[in-house]
Amino acid sequence: MEAPDTPAPPSSGPYRVLARKYRPQTFAELIGQDAMVRTLGNSIARDRLAHAFLMTGVRGVGKTSTARLIAKALNCIGPDGQGGPTIDPCGVCEPCRAITEGRHIDVIEMDAASNTGVDDVREIIEAVRYAAVSARYKIYIIDEVHMLSRNAFNALLKTLEEPPPHVKFLFATTEVNKVPVTVLSRCQRFDLRRITPDMLFSHFSSILQKEGIEAEAPAIWLIANAAEGSVRDGLSILDQAIAHADLDGGGKIGADQVRVMLGLSDRTSIAQLMTTILDGDSAAAIDLARAQYALGIEPVAMVRGLMDLTHAVTLAKVSRHDDPALAEADRERIGDWAQKLGFAPLNRLWQLLLKGHDEVLRANNPLEHLEMLLLRVIYAASMPDPGELAKLLESGRVPTMPLAAPPASAGQETAAAAAVAEAAPATELPATSLTIAQIHQLLESSGNHRLAVQVHDHLRVIELEPGQLVFAAVPALSATFPRDLGDALLAATGSRWNVRAGEGDARPSLGEMRAATAADNEARIRELPVVKAALAAFPDASLEDPADNRHKSNP
Template sequence: MTDQLSGLPPDDEPGFAGFDAPPPSRPEPGPGYRVLARKYRPRSFDDLIGQEAMVRTLSNAFRTGRIPQAWMLTGVRGVGKTTTARILARGLNYQRRDGTGGPTIDMPDMGLHCEAIVEGRHIDVMEIDAASNNGVDNVRQINDAVRYAPVSARYKVYIVDEVHMLSTGAFNAFLKTLEEPPPHAKFVFATTEIHKVPVTILSRCQRFDLRRVEAGVLVEHLNRICGMESVTAEPEALSAIARAAEGSVRDSLSLLDQAIAHGAGRVGLDTVRDMLGLADRAQVVDLFEAVMRGDVPAAFAGLRGQYDAGADPAAVMQELAGFTHLVTRLKLVPDAGQDASLTEIERQRGMAFAQGLSVRTLSRAWQILLKAVPEVQAASRPVAAAEMALVRLAYAADLPTPDEALRMLKDGGPLPSGSPSTPSPPRSNGATALASRPVLATSQPQPAPAAPRPQPAAVPEMRLRRFEDVVALAGERRDIRMKAALERDVRLVRFEDGQIEFALAEGGNRNLAGDLARCLTEWTGRRWMVALSSEAGQPTLREQAAAAERELKSNAASHPLVQAVLTRFPGAQIVDVRQRADEAAADETAPEAAILGDDAPAALETEADDDLDF
């Protein structure tokens, strides 16, 4: 029922409140969560990590008043290019609350413009995304606005991010303004692809290359942030995050943020490994030991165990390659073991492997793994591709070194076939040496048959003193294909009775060493060791014969009498006397060869039928 005077319901009407009663309160929206990369973004040069060289250069420039009109900041993602640009803008416009101060990099307190600049909302500090504002018209707007004085700050600062995305016309429109800007304007450019920036722009800027942050520095930074966030983190987990970030501070903080959420406030190694699909470092070391020992079953079991635990096969191969690189560094630079990002297992067992493996062993393993990683990533069956890569490593690990092969040959024992089906015991800390030189190709003795068979008559031993004797022997045995291959494809490096080392000519058969070793064993009655070499070697026999023929013709052509004949009979040619003599003997109707003197090495052949009158 309504009041007659006011037309409003009475105060005691159910469901209505009096006018003096306050309206029902609504909960105020709380501040949104800020990710760690934004929450702990550096606000001064003291907060920057890993860029000491750049900070020192800027400190000296600000202290002496040598401040340029433009800077070019380059580096990989997440190293602090845009953050450095904002700190530069803050330092240029630093002013205390009482109105004092000038351009400086020492900013202990927040000045009049600092908060707005750091948060990216100051009217005189313009941040421009060149990826979406990359046209000539956008640069013209900058050129028109740069002439006007700043509103409240000391300098107008233009921060152009991803400047390499500007078009060619936009770069050209920037040249004049960038070379002679007004005194109150400064430019800061940032890019990840410095090679796409024209040289004309680079020459007008001071360039600073921001370095990747080292893993040890990143681990300390992450540990400090975990302390401020009251988060418990294992050192091994932070080391794994630092390795995965590859020197990017923003990437490391993003991964740490994700790991905190994944582990419900606790960052453990298992959490990070499950989150990133990484391999267990201890199991990677065990896998490395298995393949270096040539133990394929153990290697397969280790790979399958990590795959079942959630590790990506490509990540396992990458971790294996990384550990191979670590062992190489520990062997050549023992101080590399002081890296804070290494676990105790990697440090101790890596040093043990470094003492037991040679550089050529590690280099060959690295080459195999370097090719295996993209193969596993592109394979439709990554596990199978990873297993085949481990097989290659194991087979290479079972091959003997050259000195071991020579010792086996001298002792009369057979060379290993390269099959790691029966694992051999580790030599030192489970490490075997890979062959550093090309594989020795020798004929393998056949296993003894179960039943006795009549043996062929023994071939008498034959001694060969020169490589030409080997070629002649191939001709005597009527092996024309082998003789032609020896003359055409062999670049001799070293020759001894029983040992041949040569390089293949271009297009030569890669199996020539094995075929030659088998033939020589059959022809001479004893084992020969034939090896391919990486050295250049001597010219082939055919090349030597061709060079000798050219020299003979050159000597003949220099004879005065021959020169006179060549001048008088155009079209005459110098031919080998022996070749023409053989042709004349074969064909009685052939014209008689003209011989120039008893000792002349060559003769002249002309197209004319007239007799030569000297």
């Protein structure tokens, strides 16, 4: 009788993370390091093996894995036990299996981070004198070799330069600049490359297929980009994404889930935030930032999202942007911005975000710093870049920034009233409702420039009512000033005015108010980054108001 079919029982062994489960076992499985594999293959084929190898590169690109593969390649004896060193170790002979399992007596792995002293190196120096027990070569794999002390490096130098023929040294480090030059000169160095997102995407897709797990392509691209060239980092993120996947949806890994898991801002929200910045809508920008913060998105992640979007738009202008993780709507939006924005504003936006990123990252209250950064970016969007400002300074045409006017005091004449007076003819002004600004304009338009200058620069009004003007006496106003001004007003309006000096609180003159406003504007303009840069480049330059020059030129 045949036994009934029953499902295989689940494995009772401990779970192995993907980074360990899919560690390369052959050079063919080592992705992204073709140049190194070719060099090693030619060296083995020509029997020109160095006595020391140094693998360097960022974390997770395969330095330690490469060292173990070299150990297997040098000690492999083939399935029949008659083979020699090969770039394609069989993986079935006893040396290959023992090295893979980490139990070969002649392959010694040492962590330099926990064995930093000269005594640890002295043990190696003593042991290299003895031949290998069962392998072709005795191999020392020293990980994070830059952690060795200076004395330890010095003790190793002589043995490293002239080791016995049966000994090979394999070093791995992420910080090759900390390894002494005397050690580097005695090693054959291999710089392992960062793995490109395309390679990581293919590698992760293959692993997911082997694991029987479905994933959206944009989700895999997000993981590949987040890995930053490290296979191990990417596999760790992939492990987390598998655990994070919604079991109700069949365990499929979605892009939105990966984005939430990685703490990335939603692309649509970042695009909306960028839109408010470009439109100059500060209130909407702050509301969007606060809404994202309430959803758990860190302010620094929002800044990074804006930087990524700025970078994407800039690359799109030169037709060099190709992100497979983007949806079609995002591609169209980036392309539209690339057509509308120039390189100068994009570069200015990038510099502001780059500086703000560090500020938000170090801030005690990141949300407040993010809000101030958004306001700074929106305000600076209308500013000329340093190059344009330098040209304006050279030509003497420095623009006046549209800064907010200071609060008006009781009875203070505003710039708007002066603008109205300039726009309206003198004959249309009612004689019983004049302001000081309008009186000044009446005198200018009637050709009485001397009296107009006195009113603008020195007339401090105490009381101004229809047909009466009381002012504070100052030495700059002559004894005949009241009579002269009364006669001029009679001629301009057809009504008699009582103009006299008096006592009491007087308002500043038009000239004093203009000077105070100009000084406040100039102080704020000088604090702008682009203005600071321009004044630093042109120390002799100054900020001037064309209106001041006009009044000074009047007789």
